[in-house]
Amino acid sequence: MLILECPCCGVLADETELAPGGEAHLKRFGPGASDDEFEGYLFMRENPRGVHFERWRHVNGCGKWFHAARDTSTLEVFGTYPAQTTEPPRDIRDRISARRPGWTWREFA
Template sequence: MLRLTCPHCGVTAEETELTPGGEAHLRRAGPDATDAEFESYLFARKNPKGVVFERWRHAHGCGKWFIAARHSVSWQVFGTYPAQTTEPPADLIETIRAAIPTWEGWQ
């Protein structure tokens, strides 16, 4: 079972206490976006085998959104951070690179 630590309240919760919110760090399509760009924003998602950044909500706890970095195959959790962060913290990137030296980056 997936266990994530909420960076807001510090509680480590099982996935049954959390609500998944999909891929993190999406760039919204602006008002000048083409139909294809807007469609891509709404529906196109990466689904990599490896490190993923996902939004989660601590639904049965503090209720706040956060981002979790984990491995999609092994379910190894590298860390969590507040959803308002625009990119993964440097120390989290270092943790992932230490665990997976061949990892090419988060974007």
């Protein structure tokens, strides 16, 4: 079972209290975007085996959105942080690098 700590209220919640929101750190395109940019936003998602950054909502708690860094193969959680953060905090990236040598942060365009 996946257990994440909500960084907003500090509660350790299992996946039944949470709602997944897809990949984190996507660049959203609005009016004036090209068809290719909008198509990429809608349909082009990472689905890695390994380290992944996801959006979650603490539905049966504070109701706030947050991001989680975890390994999709092992369910190992590297950390959670507020959804307003534009990239994972340095301590989470360092924790991932220590556990997964050779891992690099994917730059989002």
